[in-house]
Amino acid sequence: MKSRRTHVMNPRRTRYLAVPAAILAAAAALSACSSSAFAGGGQATFTAIDETTPITVGAPMNPFNATNNTFPGYDIENLGWTANDPANSNQTLPGLAQTWTLSPDGTTLTVHLQPKAGWSNGKPVTASDVRVSAAIWFTQSYVQAYNLGSVKVINAKTVQFTQIPGSSNNQFESGILQNPVVPASEYGKLLPASIWSIIAASQGTGKAAAAATTQLTTIGKKVTEFAPKTDISAGPFAIARINSGEAELVKNKYFYAASNIRPSEVLMLHYSGNQQIWSYMQAGRLDAAPYTSMPTNVLNQVVAAGNTKVVAPSLVAVALAFDQKVYPYGIPAVRQALAYVINRQAVQRVGEAVSGIPSKTTTGVVSSALSDYLSPGQVSGLNMYPTDPAKATALLKSAHFTQKGGQWYLPNGKPWTITLSNVSGFSDWVAGSSVIKSELTSFGIPTSVKLAPDYATYLTNLYKGSYPVAFWLIALGPGAYSTFSRIYGTYDGYVPSGARLNRYPTGNAAADNFLNTPNSVSVPGLGTVSPGQLTNQLTSVNLSGSGGIAQQNAIMAKLIRATNYTVPVIQLWDYINVQFVNSKRFTHWPIGNNALLNASPGVWMTYGYVHPK
Amino acid sequence: MTAIIPLLPEEAGAATAPVRRRRRGRWRLLLRTPGRVFGFAVIALFTLMAIIGPYLYPRNLPIDPSAIYAGPSLAHPLGTDFEGTDVLALIVTGARYVLLSAVIAAAVTIAIGTAAGLASGYYRGLADSSIMRVTDFVLTIPGFPLLIVLSTVWDFGSPYSMGLVLGIVGWGGLARAVRSQTLSLRERSFLEAARGLGLPGRHIIWREILPNVAPYIAMNLLLSITGAIYAEVGLFFLGVVPFNTSNWGVMLNIAVFSAGAVTSPQALTYLLSPLICILLLTLAIVLLLNAVDEWFNPRLREI
Incomplete structure (x- = not known):
């Protein structure tokens, strides 16, 4: 599903750039390419990196290949x-x-x-x-x-x-x-x-x-x-040459908005990780750079080098997800207690200081979108889960957990330890999990962090049910259904089939169920609700019909309240889309145009932005 | 039945005198040049750090999100890391894993490599062929890539498992070298005499051959330690093994890939601290090799 893929791309962008080229790597010239570096150089040469295409040697110029050399918005x-x-x-x-x-x-x-x-x-x-x-x-x-x-x-x-x-x-x-x-x-x-x-x-x-x-x-x-020999593009540019270090895209004079395209060519640089992108920006080489995870000290250097930070909303959040079929994570009090132990402000400050804000509470939607679905009274009625070890202690004791010598024990008498699963190279996630590890260990639950070597392995293990507690992206908007499908969709075993909604257990190839939430939950003030059914209903609400939006928002309100109470995930931070532009060579950026900022600079150019100085 | 005749006090003193002289001689070897003194001191310091370091700090090192990548100060002589934890504390508490796994790796390398080399070189024939084919197999395995693959299925969280695996994949070269030396020694007249006297093979290997190859093995022990340090830190640096903030390799990984330490002076001490520790440790070992060489080769002392 492209849309699902697209929605996953946004966070993947977030994560990918935190990943030193685990998914797309390496370099060598395509057979048809010149061995010399491109001169670029002209005043109208726009230099950038692409958020999804780091340039992979030998990869085809075919957008359907998982590792391809195409550039959405430019030649696609x-x-x-x-x-x-x-x-x-x-x-x-x-x-x-x-x-x-x-x-x-x-x-x-x-x-x-x-x-x-x-x-x-x-x-x-x-x-x-x-x-x-x-x-x-x-x-x-x-x-x-x-x-x-x-x-x-x-x-x-x-x-x-x-x-x-x-x-x-x-x-x-x-x-x-x-x-x-x-x-x-x-x-x-x-x-x-x-x-x-x-x-x-x-x-x-x-x-x-x-x-x-x-x-x-x-x-x-x-x-x-399929590997096309030449790049036949309907976009503003077409790939002229490509080598291991960069791709040169020249203007497509047959593009429908060719008159809007001011740069004569685009140089896309290869990158293998965040560090290289930071170096490009510090050297002033990039005219525009997409979201790149970075600590504050690097941000200061990037800005000092003449780059301008451009902020746009991002409909993505990261959370700690629980496999509820694994004991004791099926007990609501356990998840609620952990939500009281984790200091979200500290986790965000260490994990994603530049491009994140701590989630107000844990609801399954980004904090900025809560008001789209809930009235102010409903928002204030949510449990904010402030850091409160005393409440966590009370909740655990109510679930018959015991504490001896500072260590928590499960009701069955065994010591309670947690392994947080994460991905090697996802620097923001890893840093965030290190803080959680520290907080949980101090609370009396010895916690360790286990890294999967790459995201593909991580997902494979996650879907196999190997990770009881793992990092997971949620609230992938826009769209009500896509927001909650990350919790109560295929990752919870729910797969629609026509009018029917099937549910598959962990390990069934028809779904990627690793959350295993209950079929229905009882929520104070709301009664018994079925989050999976409610989420599926979001796909069939006629939004263009009268009352459609109200109907959708009513369902969303129920899901938010149910998620806030049952805590299938602990929402940690909401992402912010932080990009960079450099006005040394170009001007007219779509700053403030959140819709365009969500697309690549190639689309900005299509809409008449990005003028050479 | 053998009668045990107690030594008179003056006789006992006479017997222990050569032992004391030998010990004094070894100390003199260690202290003979400033380089060796430095090497010995650094190794002693890191060993001490590995033994008592973790007891000097709380098990769960405190974090301080308001002091991320803080510069050196009295409170944090080496600054702080990505979550505001004291870098000195990370270095001190991380020393145990690095040293313990390196020592275990070296010990396993020496044990397997020496035993295989001695047995192969002395017994020859089928034993030699079998052991050497296994050795060749081990030698053909690319060690570091194998470790990366193994890390996906093996939990390297414990220094024992890390040391064991590093040792198991690293003994091939030593076995080949020890075998060569054994093959040469076994034709020497004193070993022919030993065989002529009907001494068992085990006695000849352990009592006659081993002392003659011991200097080479001792040198390899130290070199194996440095090799193991590089390998384990490399694995952690690549981020393919369990995440532990106090591991020196993890520190390097975060400093380079997440903290921008290569370009940002703010995180420089975070990058340099583990790097300098690794360099100091390996330098100290190399400096000490000189003394070990002399210890086993008395002729060198006269030069």
Whole structure:
């Protein structure tokens, strides 16, 4: 699912840049590349790094490959770009889609392409390109979660997307628009003629559907392995050359908004970790840099070097998650007690001093979005979980835990120890967990920190149920459903299937359940609620209909209160999107435009920003 | 039955005199040059730190989020780390893991390498072939990458497990060298005489050959310690083993990758402290090697 992928990208960006190139690494020249470094140099050369593409040697210029050398917003153009609006998750900035209309029932999306849109080889971008791209989205599982059923070409510049009959997913609009469009002339040959029959069969039930899904997966693999010889771009730039150290992107004169693009070329620099990005910024080499985790001392140096810190909201928070099937974390009092022990201010100050704020309390949504869903009275009625060891002690004693010689013992008499799981190289998480370790150990629960070598291993172990207490990103907005799906969605075993909501245990490949929350919980003042069911209901609320927003907010309020009381996760800090721009060579930055700041500088340029001095 | 005849006091004194002389001689060897004195003093200091250091501080070192990367002061002579913990306390409490695992690694390396080399070189034939094939196998395994892979399944939180693994992957070279020396020694006349007298192989290996290869083994013991220090700190530096803020490798990792110590003077003491400790320790060991060499080779003392 692209949207899910996109939503995970934001935090991944947060984490990735805290990760010294664990996922994407290395370097060597592509066969077609010159061995010499690019001159760059001209006044209109914009130099940057890409938050998702550190430049990997040998990686294809194919956006569907997990390790690729493409640059969203520069040489990859989506139909649209998310505005990251917490109040309306469907809010999207036009990209290749100039305009679009959603049918009143929200099930049909008609997209009108930019009339002047052209590929960098001079051919026009057409509805057929979009239809081929849509078929590829199916092979990559980008759109199934949004119930996309069929795609119809209306005319050369108009294409229509329709949901599976009977379904009504309120994230359909943004879920479709946030996907990249690739040239049919290059990617069409990777698809069999019967691709749409296979897609239709995969949406059915039984063995035929399973077989079709397998077929789609096989085709998807072929797509990801495809390595185009040249970069045919519908974006403002196209890759001209690439080597291990940098990529040179030249202006696409056929781009629909070519007149808005002021830089003549873009140099994308390779990086292997935070330290290298800090060095680039301290040397004044970057005209713009995306979010990069850094301590305050480095921030001061980066700013002193002439870089300007640009802040935008970020709808991501980090939390300590519990596997409730592992004793004693299924006991609510235990999780509540731990929430009283952990000093969130200290954890944030050490873990994410520059790009985070301590979460006000633990609710499953970022603190700044609470007022979108709750009245001031409801907000003040939440348990803020201030640091209060006495309350923690009382809660644990009420759950029959005992304390001897400063050490806490489980009701079964065994000493209680905690292993916090984390990822090597995620410096903010690791630093934060070190503080938690210190606080819990001082409280009488000897705690150690265990690091997985990389994020992929971490996730594999997490989904296997190997980590009872682990760091986890939550509140991934925008969108009510995506916010709570990080707690009560697939990671809690809930997977919707048509009108039915299935629940799978840990270890079942159909879901990645490692949270194992109860099916229903009893919340004072709210009664018994089923968080998984409530979260799933968020997908089908008709947000464009009257009362839709109120209905959504009522569900969100219940989920927030339930999460605040039952503490399936302890929310630690909310991220802030801190970027940097350098005005030595360019000016006209979209400062204050939060929607654009969520996209890459390539999109800023499309909208007329970034002028050479 | 053997009769035990007690020595007269003056006879006992005469017997212990050479022992005392030998001890005095060893001390003289240690104190003969300033470099050796320095090496000995540094090793003694770090050993003391490893033994009593952890008792000087609370088990859970206090943190202070309001003093992150604070500069050196009276309260924090080496400054503070990313969570405001005293760097000196981290260095002192971290010494035990580094030294203990290095010593264990060296001991395991020496034990396995020496036993394998002696047995292989002395018995030859099938034993030699079998042991050397295993040795070749160990030698072909790239040690450090293997350790990185092992760290994903093995808990290196304990210095014993770290030392054991480092020792197990590091004995191949020593075994080969000891075997070569044993092969050369076994043809010497005094060993032929020993065999002619019908002395058992075990006696010949331990009493006749081992003392002759002991200097080489002793040198390797010290070099193995430095190798193990580099390897374990390297593993922690790469961040592939359990996270412990007082580990010197973890300190280096955080200083370089998270604190910006390479470019930021604020975190410089945090970077330099473990680095200097590692350098001092390895330098001290190398300086001491000289004395060990002389100790085992009396001829060198005359030069």
